[in-house]
Amino acid sequence: MSLLDLKNVSLSFAGSRVLDNVDFSVPAGKIVSLIGPNGAGKTSLFNCITGFYKPQQGSISLAGTETVKLKPHQVTRLGIARTFQNVRLFREMSVLENVMSGQHGRTSAGVVDAILRLPRQRREEAAIRGVAEECLTFVGITEGWGREATTLPYGWQRRVEIARALATKPRLLLLDEPAAGLTSGEKEELIDLIRRIRTERDVCVLLIEHDTGLVMRLSERISVLDHGVMIAEGTPKEIQSNPKVIEAYLGVEEDSLDL
Amino acid sequence: MAQLPERPSAWGGLSAILDTPTKQWTVTAVLLAAMVALPFVTDGYITVIVTHALLYVVLALGLNIVVGYAGLLDLGFAAFFAVGAYTVGITTQYFGLNFWLALPLAVVFASIAGIIIGTPTLRLRSDYLAIVTLGFGEIVRLTARNLRETGGASGIRGIESPWIFGYHVQSNIDFYFVFLILAVLGIIVSVRLANSRLGRAWLYVRHDEDAAEAMGIDRVRVKLAAYVVGAIYGSIGGAFFAANLGAISPESFSFRQSVEILMVVILGGIGKIPGVVLGAFIVILAPEFLRGVGDLRYFIFAVGLLLIMLFRPSGIWPARSKR
Amino acid sequence: MTIFDIFTNQLLNGIVLGSFYALVALGYTMVFGVVKLLNFAHGELYMVGGFAGFLVLSFLAPFIGAGWFGVAVSMVFAMIAIGFLGVVIERVAYAPMLSAPRLSILITALAVSLVLQNGMLALTKGQYVPFGSALGFGGINLGKLFISYNQMILVSVAALLMLALEMFVSRTQYGRAMRAVAVDKDMSRLMGINVNAVIAVTFFLGSALAAAAGTMAGAFYGSLWYFMGFLIGLKAFTAAVIGGIGSIPGAMLGGLILGLLESFATQLDLRGMGIPFKVGSEWKDVFSFSVLILILVFKPTGLLGKSEQERM
Numbered sequence: 024m025s026l027l028d029l030k031n032v033s034l035s036f037a038g039s040r041v042l043d044n045v046d047f048s049v050p051a052g053k054i055v056s057l058i059g060p061n062g063a064g065k066t067s068l069f070n071c072i073t074g075f076y077k078p079q080q081g082s083i084s085l086a087g088t089e090t091v092k093l094k095p096h097q098v099t100r101l102g103i104a105r106t107f108q109n110v111r112l113f114r115e116m117s118v119l120e121n122v123m124s125g126q127h128g129r130t131s132a133g134v135v136d137a138i139l140r141l142p143r144q145r146r147e148e149a150a151i152r153g154v155a156e157e158c159l160t161f162v163g164i165t166e167g168w169g170r171e172a173t174t175l176p177y178g179w180q181r182r183v184e185i186a187r188a189l190a191t192k193p194r195l196l197l198l199d200e201p202a203a204g205l206t207s208g209e210k211e212e213l214i215d216l217i218r219r220i221r222t223e224r225d226v227c228v229l230l231i232e233h234d235t236g237l238v239m240r241l242s243e244r245i246s247v248l249d250h251g252v253m254i255a256e257g258t259p260k261e262i263q264s265n266p267k268v269i270e271a272y273l274g275v276e277e278d279s280l281d282l
Numbered sequence: 283m284a285q286l287p288e289r290p291s292a293w294g295g296l297s298a299i300l301d302t303p304t305k306q307w308t309v310t311a312v313l314l315a316a317m318v319a320l321p322f323v324t325d326g327y328i329t330v331i332v333t334h335a336l337l338y339v340v341l342a343l344g345l346n347i348v349v350g351y352a353g354l355l356d357l358g359f360a361a362f363f364a365v366g367a368y369t370v371g372i373t374t375q376y377f378g379l380n381f382w383l384a385l386p387l388a389v390v391f392a393s394i395a396g397i398i399i400g401t402p403t404l405r406l407r408s409d410y411l412a413i414v415t416l417g418f419g420e421i422v423r424l425t426a427r428n429l430r431e432t433g434g435a436s437g438i439r440g441i442e443s444p445w446i447f448g449y450h451v452q453s454n455i456d457f458y459f460v461f462l463i464l465a466v467l468g469i470i471v472s473v474r475l476a477n478s479r480l481g482r483a484w485l486y487v488r489h490d491e492d493a494a495e496a497m498g499i500d501r502v503r504v505k506l507a508a509y510v511v512g513a514i515y516g517s518i519g520g521a522f523f524a525a526n527l528g529a530i531s532p533e534s535f536s537f538r539q540s541v542e543i544l545m546v547v548i549l550g551g552i553g554k555i556p557g558v559v560l561g562a563f564i565v566i567l568a569p570e571f572l573r574g575v576g577d578l579r580y581f582i583f584a585v586g587l588l589l590i591m592l593f594r595p596s597g598i599w600p601a602r603s604k605r
Numbered sequence: 606m607t608i609f610d611i612f613t614n615q616l617l618n619g620i621v622l623g624s625f626y627a628l629v630a631l632g633y634t635m636v637f638g639v640v641k642l643l644n645f646a647h648g649e650l651y652m653v654g655g656f657a658g659f660l661v662l663s664f665l666a667p668f669i670g671a672g673w674f675g676v677a678v679s680m681v682f683a684m685i686a687i688g689f690l691g692v693v694i695e696r697v698a699y700a701p702m703l704s705a706p707r708l709s710i711l712i713t714a715l716a717v718s719l720v721l722q723n724g725m726l727a728l729t730k731g732q733y734v735p736f737g738s739a740l741g742f743g744g745i746n747l748g749k750l751f752i753s754y755n756q757m758i759l760v761s762v763a764a765l766l767m768l769a770l771e772m773f774v775s776r777t778q779y780g781r782a783m784r785a786v787a788v789d790k791d792m793s794r795l796m797g798i799n800v801n802a803v804i805a806v807t808f809f810l811g812s813a814l815a816a817a818a819g820t821m822a823g824a825f826y827g828s829l830w831y832f833m834g835f836l837i838g839l840k841a842f843t844a845a846v847i848g849g850i851g852s853i854p855g856a857m858l859g860g861l862i863l864g865l866l867e868s869f870a871t872q873l874d875l876r877g878m879g880i881p882f883k884v885g886s887e888w889k890d891v892f893s894f895s896v897l898i899l900i901l902v903f904k905p906t907g908l909l910g911k912s913e914q915e916r917m
Contacts, residue, residue, distance in 0.1 A: 073496060099498035111493040113486050124486050128498020130479055134511055137478030138471050144478070151479065191498050355711050402902040408707050409643035410901050413842055417894035420839070424891045537835065541719065548712060578727040584719035591713040592701065 026051045026195055026227050027072065027103075032081030034067060034251075041067045042078065043251040049195065049244075054221055054228045056238045058262075059248035060272060065231045066108060068248065069197055073105050074098035085195065100128040104193035106184045108200050108231075112172040118183055119168040122155040125190025129154075158186040161224075162216060178209045185216070189224070196220060198230040202237050210234065214241050239263070247271065296556070296600065317462055321455045329458050331570060333526070336461035337519055338562035342546035343468040343555070344515020349544065350553030351481060352508035353488030354404070355412040358419020359543050362513040364535035365392045366520025368426060371438035371530050376431075381444035385521050392517030395422075396510040404505040419540050427532040437531030441524050457526045464522065465559075468515065472555050475511065484508055545587055551597020560599055613750045615868045621756050623864025624763035628818035629841035630848070630856040631770065632691075632811030638787040638851040639807045640703070645714040646694060647815060648838015649721035650687055652831065654816025655823040656725065658683035659736050662824075671739040673758055673824075680762075680820040684813035691812025692805050700801075718838075725831035733830050736823040759821055766817055767857055770810065774853060779806055787851065836890065843897040849910020858908060867893055 025048040034042040041064045049055045057065050070076040072083060074095040083090045090098050112121050130151055136144040159168060162182040167175065172183055181201060188196055202210050214237060220226050232238050238245065245262045247255040249271040255262060262268055300306045321329040345359045369388035373379040403414045426432040443452045451460060475481045483504045486494040491501050524530050546565045550557025572579040590597065629651050636644045661679040662671060669675045698717050702710045744753035774780035785793045786803045794800050823829045844863040848855025870884040870892045884892050
């Protein structure tokens with residue numbers, strides 16, 4: 024049974040094809056990686072899954088619910104959360120407030136509640152805070168919650184962004200190059216964190232990553248995208264020995280895959 | 283080092299000095315007492331001027347929610363002020379409605395106007411939105427000017443002022459207190475909104491629309507909420523303005539009016555509630571001191587606005603210091 | 606008058622009005638193209654340009670007269686002066702703000718426009734200022750349609766200026782650089798284009814065209830007012846959006862379309878058909894602003910504009 028299903032997804036920008044008939048799925052309960060040379064269309068695929076881009080054709084569904092017609096916030100409420108390739112925390116806001124944003128779609132207080140501050144609204148505020156604190160603790164950030172998020176060290180910012188995504192209570196978490204810019208020690212912690220997200224929170228993880236070593240250790244399935252075409256899919260072992268994959272990576276000179 | 287998060291509070295940058303609830307309450311009490319005593323210890327002229335400043339506090343608090351919290355540049359805010367004033371003018375004059383029935387109608391009409399103009403336009407680029415709101419402001423003014431029902435260029439006269447429990451609110455001092463109460467309520471509501479789920483959502487959307495959407499926030503809906511809340515502030519200000527003056531005309535709701543309200547918001551510091559209050563008093567009181575210079579005062583204001591944008595974009599009110 | 610006479614008459618009025626709109630719209634569109642900034646102050650440059658032309662003319666009139674020749678010479682001086690004013694505004698107010706949040710830039714642009722407008726208010730004490738031109742009243746009759754020489758000259762000058770601009774943009778090196786900067790500023794910089802110079806030239810040309818329109822409007826209508834830039838600024842922006850903002854031919858087309866729309870709309874009266882709808886001159890501006898809002902909502906890329914890429 025797969026959680027996320029993409030069928031024949033095609034996307035073009037100003038005439039050039041970015042994604043070409045992509046079939047792809049994320050099985051429930053798995054950690055899946057999406058790899059491919061730069062410009063292969065990986066982030067575009069993420070943007071299609073999360074509703075930021077509308078593919079011209081094809082279908083995308085989460086546990087049977089079609090998402091192509093949904094707006095990004097509706098996709099998030101359905102249970103898909105994401106991080107961004109370049110960390111995008113909210114400026115001038117604290118770590119805690121950043122993570123609290125994840126609960127917006129799961130709560131409902133409006134103008135009247137805010138003005139009257141009835142018990143219901145106060146309970147909800149406390150609950151939002153509680154979820155944010157729990158998510159921060161989960162990713163290993165137990166202090167500095169009041170600091171301005173964008174002043175934290177880079178590795179911490181990455182983790183705050185993951186906590187923020189987790190606060191939306193997703194079923195599927197999309198990580199766009201989560202290891203980029205991390206030290207080797209931080210990468211070990213990341214591997215551990217991603218595994219815990221899957222086992223302890225029962226959240227499927229789909230990641231785009233260039234660090235092949237990390238991908239091979241972490242993933243249970245790997246899909247390879249090249250020039251908008253899905254060229255291979257399988258276990259890390261199968262992918263490592265797939266001639267098409269090797270060719271795709273050798274075809275682009277500088278961007279070689281250190282298998 | 284970047285500044286600490288500027289969280290809207292009733293004190294803004296002074297939170298560092300007024301760091302305990304006792305100090306804050308003391309200052310609040312002293313300020314309030316001074317405001318209550320003011321009309322009894324000064325002459326009538328000052329009461330009228332300060333009443334006008336308090337009206338601007340209410341209007342600018344509303345625009346501050348749109349511009350300061352949600353980051354939407356609204357250049358036609360006077361339109362909502364006009365909708366409030368004309369609703370009261372027309373319904374009390376032609377339909378014989380009581381002011382207290384006209385007031386909720388004014389709020390409803392302003393909200394509807396906000397939704398009608400906001401729903402299709404709030405997804406536009408920010409500069410297009412600024413122009414659309416400017417155009418909307420002019421449409422409202424010209425419509426008021428051209429229709430017979432709104433009294434054309436001369437407007438509506440003889441609007442009756444309200445009664446409260448058998449007491450006729452009509453003197454300048456009465457209206458001074460009406461606007462003082464409105465301003466205080468307006469501040470409380472603004473602070474509470476800022477520190478709520480919706481208030482945070484406004485900031486998320488203002489800082490990064492895409493990231494906010496990825497967190498499940500409906501950006502158009504959240505912006506619309508800000509726009510409509512702003513409209514409600516404007517209409518309430520307009521309704522009481524009409525009741526106070528007893529006469530309204532289209533020229534009270536021109537582009538210049540929208541710009542003055544915007545100036546209030548920017549002078550004190552965009553998004554800062556104490557800044558808005560300070561800004562309102564500067565914008566209204568300064569012309570009194572600049573009376574001798576005639577039309578030059580508008581120029582002085584414009585230059586002041588430009589200098590603020592270039593050299594101190596965070597406004598006059600101090601920013602919160604780093605703790 | 607027959608329907609046909611009304612039609613030709615309004616056609617003529619629309620073309621004259623449209624020429625003004627087009628000249629001012631060009632500045633919006635060019636500046637928007639290279640710096641992606643909505644220059645709120647642009648309408649005020651038209652106003653200040655009119656006053657600059659007036660000033661020059663009052664100096665020169667004793668020597669060269671206040672006819673079309675005098676106006677044309679004044680216009681050239683005004684164009685140069687306002688062109689430089691545009692460049693100064695860009696350097697002083699906009700350049701330092703280009704990395705600031707969008708809201709700050711917009712407010713700064715608004716502040717610049719208020720400085721110009723209220724500066725002129727203080728100088729003129731809010732009075733109308735007679736332009737002092739002495740244009741003839743002659744013209745030719747085509748059937749029942751009277752076309753004044755003034756109208757003909759005005760439209761021809763506007764067309765010539767636009768033609769010159771089009772040649773400049775499509776044939777010269779600066780024009781090519783301008784188009785390159787509009788497409789991708791960073792890439793242009795890497796290619797060795799002096800982006801700041803291109804921006805300066807763009808502001809110069811856009812402002813100069815606004816000044817040309819301002820001077821001609823002053824000469825044609827006979828008086829100037831400190832607030833005259835507000836309305837035409839909005840209208841010209843509407844024209845630029847109709848044509849597709851960023852597109853130079855679009856601005857010309859949009860100006861013409863808006864001019865014609867407006868002059869025909871004032872004749873629109875459906876009451877004879879049982880529909881209580883009449884635009885009339887008092888509703889003319891409401892009509893234009895409604896067109897603006899509708900276009901922004903339903904076709905923000907305009908007629909000739911390129912569709913922006915999807916978000917992110």
